[in-house]
Amino acid sequence: MRKALIILLGCIIIFISTNCSYEDINRIMFTTAIIIDVEEEGDTIVYLEVFHAFRSNQTNSEKGERILYKTEGRTIRECFISLAQSSSQKIDFSQNKVILFTERVAEVGISEYLDFLVRDQEFILRPYVAILRGDPIEFIELPIKQNEYIGLFLFDIFDRPLAFLTPRHLQIYQLINQREMGKNVTYITSVRSDKNPLQDKISKDEVAILENDKLVTFIxxxxxxxxxxxxxxxxxxxxxxxxxxxxxxxxxxxxxxxxxxxxxxxxxxxxxxxxxxxxxxxxxxxxxxxxxxxxxxxxxxxxxxxxxxxxxxxxxxxxxxxxxxxxxxxxxxxxxxxxxxxxxxxxxxxxxxxxxxxxxxxxxxxxxxxxxxxxxxxxxx
Known part of the structure; x- marks a missing residue:
């Protein structure tokens, strides 16, 4: 938790020194994780985990809180337009750490969503990408003791040197490059939530294999x-x-x-x-x-x-x-x-x-x- 706050406060300081005043920062929310899901009818669902900085009147100091958003639309673009219209403050994606596609999205195909994330100027190509197995609501609401923010927790897992025999974890730009090689077959780490009597946790799961942006199998x-x-x-x-x-x-x-x-x-x-x-x-x-x-x-x-x-x-x-x-x-x-x-x-x-x-x-x-x-x-x- 302390590491997460240091990272976010560091980002805020950089943001302040370049663009904004303290008042501006309190009007901006920074995403740490994006989950993309799809309904059976084909509509897109987007979940956001965001960090919101605010000034406490009680302690007269800067604080931060975790906020979750959910929106639906016919396309992923509609989802983000709806988020922008329904939020009283600007949502900034420059500090986002991870993008999760649900298993249902992987089965339908991630091409439409991936192309939007690459082309839209608000998004960056550094976040890690993974396949989420299981219910996205249960996943994003899971209380993790090691870090309040799931996006930062997953970033720490994916960004550290590999300690196990597994293919590398991919960032979006690496996934894009991999799609252009050979037969457009990519491998993506999958994650799942695990409810435990002692401590709920998030763990890496099998590796997803996608061909032409659609799920083929897990290894x-x-x-x-x-x-x-x-x-x-x-x-x-x-x-x-x-x-x-x-x-x-x-x-x-x-x-x-x-x-x-x-x-x-x-x-x-x-x-x-x-x-x-x-x-x-x-x-x-x-x-x-x-x-x-x-x-x-x-x-x-x-x-x-x-x-x-x-x-x-x-x-x-x-x-x-x-x-x-x-x-x-x-x-x-x-x-x-x-x-x-x-x-x-x-x-x-x-x-x-x-x-x-x-x-x-x-x-x-x-x-x-x-x-x-x-x-x-x-x-x-």
């Missing part, structure tokens, strides 16, 4: 991991591999860095897509403990390589079966063979994955129970 956690490696965005995350010494247990490895190089070859009939993946890992945990020696280290490296390779093939085979090029095969192919006449490259593509994993050494303290290290080996529990 689950294991598929997200494979997609992250295929798209060269697997910078951080965890993987489980079978324990080499205790059957049924697992060893958890943490990815420190990963780089994926892509090559493509065409013989006139089929395409060979080669992904060369180089990954550095460290041992994070081991069920039942583990003693590391050269043989065990090699085993963990081999099993991690196998894990990554299998995940890449899993997600590739899914998209090939759907004939949906979410892995940007068409774009890579066209750059390498610009004159080749291939309509949908992924349908005639075979995947080859070459994975190399390097397990970095222990930091020294490895046996958390005895604080003892055997010479020539590492004992981790």
């Amino acid at each position: 689950e956690a294991e598929e997200k991991r494979g997609m992250a490696f295929m798209l060269n965005s697997a910078n951080k995350g965890m993987l489980n591999v079978p324990h080499p010494q205790i059957e049924g247990n697992f060893v958890v490895v943490e990815i420190l860095s990963s780089k994926t190089k892509t090559n493509v070859y065409f013989d006139g009939e089929s395409i060979q897509l080669k992904k060369s993946i180089n990954t550095r890992i460290t041992l994070d945990a081991a069920q039942g403990g583990i003693i590391l020696d050269e043989e065990i280290i090699n085993y963990i490296q081999r099993e991690t390589e196998k894990n990554i390779t299998n995940k890449c093939h899993m997600v590739f085979n899914k998209f090939k079966e759907l004939e949906v090029d979410a892995l940007q095969v068409q774009e890579v192919f066209k750059r390498r063979y610009p004159t080749a006449d291939v309509e949908n490259a992924i349908t005639i593509t075979n995947l080859e994955v070459e994975t190399t994993v390097f397990l970095e050494g222990s930091s020294g303290l490895t046996d958390f129970n005895t604080q003892h290290m055997q010479k020539g080996s590492h004992n981790i529990r």
Whole structure:
């Protein structure tokens, strides 16, 4: 909450120094989140979360409050015209942090809404974009203890470096660029509200895959991991591999860095897509403990390589079966063979994955129970 207020007050100070007086600021409301929904009849619904600054007569100081708006119209433009006409103060979109399309909008198609947001001069191209799963009213009214403003809360989630194996979160300008590549297949993070007896929360969900701006499918956690490696965005995350010494247990490895190089070859009939993946890992945990020696280290490296390779093939085979090029095969192919006449490259593509994993050494303290290290080996529990 404190961080949110600092950000908003900073924006207000900048606004004051360039355009407005204090009196002007109190007549402006700043959006932090926009939710776009559609009714079964086709009418558009827009929800706004806004920050309104005002001067308190009781404390004689500047304060801010969160206000929610809802409006309906035949088109998205009508919705925003209606908002402007019904509000006693100007609504400013320059500080908006996130735009959410509901799952219903994604099924109908986001093209009309996205084009309006890009063309209208009041909107900026920096907000993150996501698909909202579930009821938008329940979502926007959910009390979040970490931040009163859902838009700022989501911005913090999307803007920080990825700590999990998932494709990157896209801002609007990145989504626009992605639409122009290959077969106009895009991937967008989805979010949902989660009511919990201890604390209500908002969480990231499956990744939505859109073709020609319409929802095709969602991909689950294991598929997200494979997609992250295929798209060269697997910078951080965890993987489980079978324990080499205790059957049924697992060893958890943490990815420190990963780089994926892509090559493509065409013989006139089929395409060979080669992904060369180089990954550095460290041992994070081991069920039942583990003693590391050269043989065990090699085993963990081999099993991690196998894990990554299998995940890449899993997600590739899914998209090939759907004939949906979410892995940007068409774009890579066209750059390498610009004159080749291939309509949908992924349908005639075979995947080859070459994975190399390097397990970095222990930091020294490895046996958390005895604080003892055997010479020539590492004992981790």
